Amino acid sequence: MKRNTYRIPLGFLAAAVFLLRADPTAVSYFSGACLMVFGEAIRFISSGTLVKFEGVTRDGIYAYTRNPLYLGSFFIGLGACIMGRDPIFTVFFLIVYPLVYYRIIRREEQYLVKRYGHEYELYLDEVSRVIPRRIDLRAVLTDTAPFLAMKNREYLTVLGIAAVWAVLAVIMVFFR
Secondary structure, eight states, rough: HHHHTTTTHHHHHHHHHHHHHOOOOHHHHHHHHHHHHHHHHHHHHTTTTOOOTTTOOOSGGGGBBSSSHHHHHEEEEEHHHHHTTHHHHHHHHHHHHHHHHHHHHHHHHHHHHHHHHHHHHHHHHHOOOOOOOSOOOOHHTTTTOOHHHHHHTTHHHHHHHHHHHHHHHHHHHHHH
């Protein structure tokens, strides 16, 4: 599958612009942090369910949405926007994130249909692309293995969130 080489540099550029424009307050910091924790919870549950390259993952949260990692990342990004209190950047995020990830998701779906064939085509028909129609939280949590989330390197996202929190705290305390 072709790698999305533009996504990481674009993300770092967007992060730099975001941090230069950020103007957090205690209320925005706390509100945004809560949304980021929610997004990371979705990502952690997803990473703790996903067994890569061993067939179509249909357990846990993947029984309700095909792209829970991207859904969690959206909430993390939105939480950061709330923390930073920049309406222009927030509008940019709300427009660009879905456009970028729609293309990525479509490309991944094509790759997975080629890799897993009819099994993945059935999955496409049965499970929503991003927004779950319903969810059984007990089943989702039962199918989550924290060691698998660590194996899938979800700790890197946690470290990224902690870095955003630290930088925004410094901005809020020393540069406001």
